[in-house]
Amino acid sequence: MDLILRIGEMLLSSGAGAADVTATMRSVADHLDLRQAEVDVTFTALSMSYQRSLDDVPTLMMRHVQQRDIDYEDLTAVDHLVRDILLDRADLYLARNRMATIVSLGHAFPRWAVTIAWAVMAAGVGVFLGGGALVSAVAALAAVSIDRVQILMARRRLPFFYHQVAGGAIATLLAAGVAATPIEVDESLVVTANIIMLLAGIGLMGAVQDALTGFYLTAGARLIEAMMATAGIIAGVALGISVSDVLDIGLSGLVPGQVKYSDLPVLILGAAVSSAAFSVACYAPRRAVAPIAAITAVAALISQTVEVNGFGRAAAAGVAAFFVGLVAYAVAGRVRVPPLVVAVPAIVPFLPGLSIYRGLxxxxxxxxLVSQGILALMTAISVAIALASGVILGEYVAQPLKREARKLENRLAGPRLVGPFRALTRAERRALRKSGE
Structure with missing residues (x-):
């Protein structure tokens, strides 16, 4: 039970949906002869109870999610561990040792590489928004400053809301500083690029996925977290504008959330670079970075084609997300990562973070402006639902379902983005062990 709860905690804290976490924990429990175990997953806690017989007192264990960082390296390692358990490649003793190793070891990427990845992502978003080389350079410098300041704040255990306040303030003040020089730069696009960077890891995808799969409590908690993070950015930008006014630095033309989309080839390049950089910043395995960039480029082309032909933004996002979900399953199998590691970075350029920001x-x-704010929030909700439902529908089409897997799949209200895709029979496990796969 302790091993199963630790697996669930690692998956949930690394960005997996509650449905995937629950089904993975149940799969491991059934394989380790804890049949009929009850598993409950919420946003901050996991619990598991097991009653050996009707005459015994049930055993209950709980674990709380201590930190919540998107970490695709740990997510991939735990996913491989779960597969080895289900294939009888790891017994309970070896599995507990491997789990302890995953928790205690560091990452393949050093921390300074993550800072560079955030800078590259901000620069890619600047290109995506049509800001040019100068906007991208300033946005990258602001991203480096934001990341280093947020590291210091995290060490002092400050809540995430204040991290977002600091990020919004730094982006605005740096844009104001550049505007005070003879250099001509669109400070609105600089701030917007950094806003997208701050909103990229909030987890709108996970919130909508949990809502679609029936975990409404967790979905509501994720949405509240997203709203609080966005409110922090708004407060930070307002603070930066106030400080610049006190210092008599004119920011009269600042319009946070401004978008000037560039030409199609440049837009596709910016989307691919930003998604690849985001995957590196989230410690995705190196072998998955290039496929993520390629998938994002094609998805951006599909999205722009649909939108240019007269369909709305939500429809364009949904079609692009369906393509991502469709190919993520096959690509993830080839690069040996969960589909979630491919799908989430690939849809980051399409997340409605700016609509949420403008609406609030x-x-x-x-x-x-209240009516415009409500309209912007409704647009954001429709785009978020289109993205999540498109990815999940693509996974439905892509994942093969066989008869022996249906009992396990019926426990889910959606396809698997993390964990085993189906239950293996004893004969299949023996055949795999003999083949060495």
Whole structure:
């Protein structure tokens, strides 16, 4: 039970959906002869109970999620461990030792490489927004400053809300500093690029996935977390504007959330670079970075083609997400990572973070802008649902379902993005062990 709870905790804290976490824990429990065990997953805690017989007192264990960082390296390692357990390649003793090793070891990428990845992502978003080389350079410098400051704040255990406040303030003040020089730069696009960077890892995809798969409590908690993080960015940008006004640095033309989309080839390049950099910043295995960039480039082309032909933004995002979900299963199998590691970075350029930002900003301003704020939030919700449902529908089409797997799949309200895709029979496990696969 302790091993199963640790597996679930690692998966949940690394960004896996509650449905995937629950089904993975049940699969391991059944394989380790803890049949009929009850598993409960919420946003902050996991619990598991098991009653050996009707005459015995049930045993209950719980674990709380101590930290919540998107870590695809640990997610991949735990996913491989689960597969080895189900294939009888690892017994309980070896599995516990491997789990302890995963928790205690560091990452393949040094921390400074992650900072560089955030800078590259901000620069890629600047290109994606049509800002040019100068906007991308300033956005990359702001991303480096934001990341290093957030590291210091994390060491002092400050809540994530204040991290977002600091990020929004730094981006605005740096844009104001550049605007005060003779250098001509669109400070609105600089701030917007860093806003997208700050909103990329919030987890809108996980929130909508949990809602679609029936885990409404966890979905509500993820949505509240997203709203609080966005409110922190708004507060940070407002603080930066106030400080610049006190210092008499004009930011009259600042429009956070401004978008000037570039030409199609440049837009595709910016989307691919930003998604690949995001995957590196989340410690995705190196072998998955190039496929993620390629998938994102094709998805961006599909999205722009659909939108240019008269369909709305939600429809374009949904079609692009369906393509991502369709190919993520096959690509993830070839590069030996969970489909979630491929799918989430690939849809990062399409996340409706700017719509949420603009909606909350207009609601805070009040007056005649309230109606525009509500419309922007509704647009954001529709795009988020289109992205998550498109990815899940693509996984439905891509994942082969066989008769012996249906009992396990019926426990899920959706396809698997993490964990074993189906239950293996004893004959299949013996055949795999003999073949050495």
């Amino acid at each position: 900003t207009w609601l805070a301003d009040g007056g005649y």
